[in-house]
Ligand code: SF4
């Protein structure tokens with residue numbers, strides 16, 4: 001028991017992942033496999049690919065959710081024991097990507113599942129996927145933020161309350 | 170059998186450490202890598218060329234009022250093709266090497282750009298009104314050069 005406690009303390013978050021392809025072009029799947037090779041070595045963080053959603057803590061969803069696969073994806077999600085995390089890997093899984101308005105696509109992974117982490121990219125670099133894992137594990141901070149930019153001249157225009165730019169002016 | 174395993178182990182020892190130290194040390198991408206796009210709002214003229222060519226249609230253009238054009242980049246859909254940077258006449262779009270964009274909130278991948286669009290208030294030559302009556306409404310309208318004046 002003492003050893004078990006010790007190990008739990010040492011490896012507090014060991015994520016077993018199940019990889020779901022919901023209609024990806026295989027680009028993202030190859031990058032996910034890259035992450036598991038010795039070169040990137042996700043096993044350093046206790047990450048292990050498992051063959052059944054019933055063994056998994058994390059679902060790695062790649063690709064846009066097509067109509068055909070939607071019910072299967074929901075079943076996979078229900079088969080995963082709680083607590084569970086869902087990672088959307090790639091632009092397709094994040095927002096539908098280039099297929100977002102296709103007739104056979106429901107949208108990104110979030111259209112059928114609650115997604116916890118998004119890793120955009122087409123395909124994302126293996127480093128980007130590792131970074132997403134590191135953010136989820138709390139090793140690294142999140143770096144992105146929404147960008148809002150506004151031309152300075154708009155403020156000048158607004159300060160003049162539109163008089164200087166009206167057609168009659 | 171055991172000999173071959175030992176040989177394999179020897180080969181692995183010779184290779185040394187191959188694993189990248191990545192999340193703990195930066196690993197910059199090669200030149201030519203396409204990462205997150207950034208728009209310089211001061212350079213943008215609001216032509217909408219980027220929105221026209223973007224394959225996933227992730228750039229939404231709207232005109233909330235006549236003097237303002239808004240470009241919303243929904244970068245979670247971006248395929249990092251850099252077409253927007255290629256067509257931009259003002260070179261306002263830059264493709265950075267930023268790839269560490271993993272997030273738990275899709276709003277982080279949105280970029281909102283507001284651009285001033287000037288309404289024509291002088292000759293109107295560039296924007297010829299559709300009918301001669303409409304021309305009278307435009308202050309100081311002059312017909313495009315090379316066309317005979319009817320009014
Ligand atoms: S994000 Fe790009 S690489 Fe990944 S599945 Fe979609 S199209 Fe393929």
Ligand code: SF4
Pocket residue numbers: 206219222223224225226227228242246247248249250251252253254
């Ligand atoms: S890089 Fe390509 S997909 Fe991304 S915003 Fe530009 S044109 Fe659109």
Ligand code: SF4
Pocket residue numbers: 208212213214215216217218219220240253256257258259260261262
């Ligand atoms: S970013 Fe470039 S291409 Fe896009 S609207 Fe502005 S000037 Fe035109």
